[in-house]
Amino acid sequence: MSHLLLLLAIIPLSCFNLTTTFNAKRRWMLTGITIGMVIAPVSLALIKFSYIPVIGKLIGLIGLVTNLIHGSVGYFGLMTIGIMEPGAVIAGPELLLINMVNAVVWASYYGIIGYNIDNKNTAVVANLHPLQSCNISQRKNAA
Numbered sequence: 001m002s003h004l005l006l007l008l009a010i011i012p013l014s015c016f017n018l019t020t021t022f023n024a025k026r027r028w029m030l031t032g033i034t035i036g037m038v039i040a041p042v043s044l045a046l047i048k049f050s051y052i053p054v055i056g057k058l059i060g061l062i063g064l065v066t067n068l069i070h071g072s073v074g075y076f077g078l079m080t081i082g083i084m085e086p087g088a089v090i091a092g093p094e095l096l097l098i099n100m101v102n103a104v105v106w107a108s109y110y111g112i113i114g115y116n117i118d119n120k121n122t123a124v125v126a127n128l129h130p131l132q133s134c135n136i137s138q139r140k141n142a143a
Contacts, residue, residue, distance in 0.1 A: 005045035008038040025118065032114025036107035040074070040099050043067040074101035 012034040019027040046063025049056045075098050078084040084094060 003045055003048055005041040008045075009042050011038055025122070026115070028114035028117040028121075029111050030114070032110035032112075032117075033107045036105075036110035037103045039066065039106050039110075040070045040102035043070055070102060070106055071098070073105050074098040077101055077105070 012031055015034040016027070016031045018024075019030055024030065043063050043066035047060055047067055049063065050060025052059075075084070075090075078098060078101060079086055083097070088094075090098070
């Protein structure tokens, strides 16, 4: 059942394709937000592939590394606030709460990174067309 969490990876891919199709100005910000929302459950699903020989071990290792980075933030955050007991058994509702906190934290983090990428891309595009700024200044002088 937890293999179905891997289907969440479709959300960032479809977001990127839709923002590319409709020429959204904040393509990377929206894609970063969607990646941040699903990175923790998807990494947990990748760990479950480790029982498959050879290629599954590699996929499971990638899932383990990403889950160590992205999965522990929500757990330690909830433990620090006092909502979860240290060393308690994590069942379904607790895992849902941890992943919701992870989604908020990582969506804001990756969204900020995407926003900065969008700002750099628009600055580069503006600098590529210096003749347009000359035409604007010539129009002001002519009027």
